[in-house]
Amino acid sequence: MNAAKRRAIFERLHAANPNPTTELEYDTPFQLLIAVLLSAQATDVGVNKATRRLFPVAPTADKMLALGVAGLEEYIKTIGLYRTKAKNAIETCRILTEQYDGEVPQTREQLEALPGVGRKTANVVLNTAFGQPTMAVDTHIFRVANRTRLAPGKDVREVEDKLVKFIPKEYMHDAHHWLILHGRYVCKARKPDCEHCVIADLCEYPAKPV
Structure with a gap:
């Protein structure tokens, strides 16, 4: 896929949704960090249901720490891998x-040193809480990048590196949200909704309907 086509894709995604954001509910960088940590192998809907009860009781690190492991488990036991x-x-x-x-640290190295925080979680926090131009590649973004041929790669790190390289700088901050929402609601795993896709004519998916 050439640079002009990539730019056109993000121009259209921006036009359709000028201010995209995460569907996780949070008020502070700490709450975002916890929500993302809880979201591994879980849905944003399921995490939000739990954190709507949790965050009013434990909105800060010290108050959540005071709950202890057993106390926190009571709030998040509806989420997979909750223990x-x-x-x-x-x-x-x-x-x-x-x-x-x-406070939540603002460097990748400090974030990734926290228990349960990997590269993807660190990228989400750096991007969404602190406005850094990072790209967190989840299953949706991995699928969209490969299916459309926007940034094909054999693993998430290859896709991440290509997206960071190829996405026009002015769209980099919001690109994570556009791609994840596109994968979640339009370019779905089992049956992509090409009929209602705003970038269908730019997409290079070989199996899409003509």
């Missing part, structure tokens, strides 16, 4: 409280 996530979240809260005065 492991509770342990990671509480230990993360301990580190944030002891080392960062309860």
Whole structure:
């Protein structure tokens, strides 16, 4: 796919949704970090249901730490892998409280040193909370990048690196949200909705309807 076509794709995604954002509900960088940590192998809808109860009680790292693992589990037990996530979240809260005065650090290295925080989670927080031009590649973005041929790659890191390289700078901040929403609601895994796709004529998916 050439540069002109890539630019046209993001021009259209921007026109259709000028201010995209995450569907996770949060008020602070800390709450976003916890929500993303909880969202692994879970839906945003399911995470939001849990955090609507959790965040009013434990909106900050020190208050969540005070819940302890067992206390946190009670709020998130509807989410998959909740026991492991509770342990990671509480230990993360301990580190944030002891080392960062309860604030979320703003570098990839510091974020990835937190329990349960990998590269994808760090990218989401850096982008959404702090406005950094990062690209978090989940299953939706991996599928869209490969299917459309926007940035094909054999693994998530290859796709991430290509997207960072190919996406025009002025669209980089919002690109993560556009692509994830496009994959979630239009370019779906089993049956892509090509009929209602705003970039269908730019897409290079070989199996799309003519």
